Amino acid sequence: MIKKKMKVQENSFRKLEDPLLDDKSSKYVFYVKIDDVAEGIPMTTNPRDQKLTSNVAKAIEDSLDSNDGYFHLKNRGIVLSAGKVHYDNKTKQVSVYFDDESLHGNIDGGHTYKIVCEHIGEGLQQYVQFEIMTGVEDIIEKLAEARNTSVQVDEKSMAELANKFDPIKEGIEGMPFFKRIAFKQNQVTEDSRSGKNLKMIDAREVVAIINMFNIRKFPNTVQPVQAYSSKGKMLSMYLEDPEEYRKFINIMPDLFDLYDCIEIDFAEAYNNNGGRYGKKKYSSYKDGQIIGQSKFGQNDLVYRIPDGLMYPTVSAFRSLLEYDEGNEVYKWKADPFHIWEANKKNIVGKIMSFASSIGDNPNAVGKDSNIWDLAYMTVLLSK
Incomplete structure (x- = not known):
């Protein structure tokens, strides 16, 4: 008291x-x-x-x-x-x-x-x-x-007040980026060493990424394009039944490690396939200099990978999930990291080819269900 x-x-x-x-x-x-x-x-x-x-x-x-x-x-x-x-x-x-x-x-x-x-x-x-x-x-x-x-208090702040993010917190609490998640409006966290504010991750983005793997809401015929275009709708979907997301707890760390892995490898996979990612205006490439850090793992990057390219790529690995009825959890049918390593040139090549065909506009790519379908089928057939 x-x-x-x-x-x-x-x-x-x-x-x-x-x-x-x-x-x-x-x-x-x-x-x-x-x-x-x-x-x-x-x-x-x-x-x-x-x-x-x-x-x-x-x-x-x-x-x-x-x-x-x-x-x-x-x-x-x-x-x-x-x-x-x-x-x-x-x-x-x-x-x-x-x-x-x-x-x-x-x-x-x-x-x-x-x-x-x-x-x-x-x-x-x-x-x-x-x-x-x-x-x-x-x-x-x-x-x-x-x-x-x-x-206006945003929906995520009220959800945090009501402890509705607990299923997600339980799944990723041990992850290095956990302290950088902004579950409340205007939330900031200081770096214990420098005293500077850390770059925060909106909780709605975390929810959107998890929802991209919700195979009940998004079977193979329905792509979660709204995860990119409307994170607010993804949050509302989550808040309909937060407890349902406890079924993702055992694979949640993999989702964000996979995101990080793809963000790190994406540009080089394209370059190794004959492309020149650094020539893209959105790459922010500066003669090999570090231009930022990966979203979750904060690994140094020399290329920027826009969300419009990342989301369809990451979401495609939803095709490797299945639901274990006996244990009431989601699990992998195949190792997503192995599939990515073995097929990243093919996956990235198809996405970048599509991006080029619509004017190299990552935002347009992120909103186009056709590229989500293409990426999904590419991963599905790579098993």
Whole structure:
């Protein structure tokens, strides 16, 4: 349990009993001077991380720094969920009890709270409004979603708040890129050595790649083109039944290792087949210099492989999957890495030939179901 105390501006404390839930739920509203705001309030309940370099954050900070005395009127304030609230009328202090960090903490106003905390101790003559609700544990997810409307909370952030990514986390938690996955909006992770922010991977992309191997949703006659063109739809498909994806747990690491392997080998496979990948405008080739890192493994690359080429290629290995009814898991009918190594020149050659025929536009390739069909059949017949 976490307990936080704050001195309340005199005559501002109000307790509102819920008109429907009787004593099960209450709301407390009050003003606190900036220097008296408690630090360390739990943030797990907020559906998105706070990006303090955004225009919204800068506007909040400018309003606070103006020291005009109107911050509490111009700002929407800070909304919290708590287990219990106690106000001492003699000391004018409020004690807020956060019993469970998964249910109690900041719901809305996360940007405001973090910015205010950065200015504690500066003597600003500004106040911020607090709104604290108790007894709302059963609706915490819906409450957080409803309250976060000033900047649209994306679907993945709400899914993370509801722990709906757990099946995926269990499947790839040990992978090197796991800490770089952004399961919440604006989520960032610092490199422990350099202190710089790591390049994040949108959780929707992780979901899209897994969904490309969903042979129940996408049998051999239906290609998952939307994995490239609409990752939001892939996420919605996942959220229909997240538990279904536990059946992929044993092969999930292979999917992302395979993606990395293809990204590393793709250009050289084309070159070894007589092509000149470095001549393509989208290759970003610079006389053998390192131009970036692979998406998941962060291996050095001298060529850029656009997603429009990668997705149909990776998805083609869906043809090697089968469902084990007895163990209720997906498994490989053949080793995908062996198939790739033995047939990569043929697979890449066909994809690049198709790309050339439609103007060397990787985006067009990624949206064309014909190339997905071609890649799929090429891998299927390579077993």
